[in-house]
Amino acid sequence: MKAAEIREFSLEDLKEKLDEAIAQHKSLVLTHAVSQLENPIQIREGRKTIARLKTEIKSRELKA
Known part of the structure; x- marks a missing residue:
């Protein structure tokens, strides 16, 4: 998942x-x-996706 895609989602x-x-990464x-x-x-890609989401x-x- 790219950072640009992540920015489009709401907080929830x-x-x-x-x-x-996280569940998928643990399973892998x-x-x-x-x-x-x-x-x-x-x-590795799962770890990076988790980091992008957390960031x-x-x-x-x-900001809030």
Whole structure:
């Protein structure tokens, strides 16, 4: 998910997306620990998406 896409969401949507991204990331890490993923780069992309979402949420909270 790109930063430009993230800016279009409302604050509630961002928080929902963050919860989904964290759950998906945990699932990927657990799956990777048990058996090798087909594309392990998904783990890195998930971390970056979580960071982007947290950054946007924090910036909106500071503006308010």
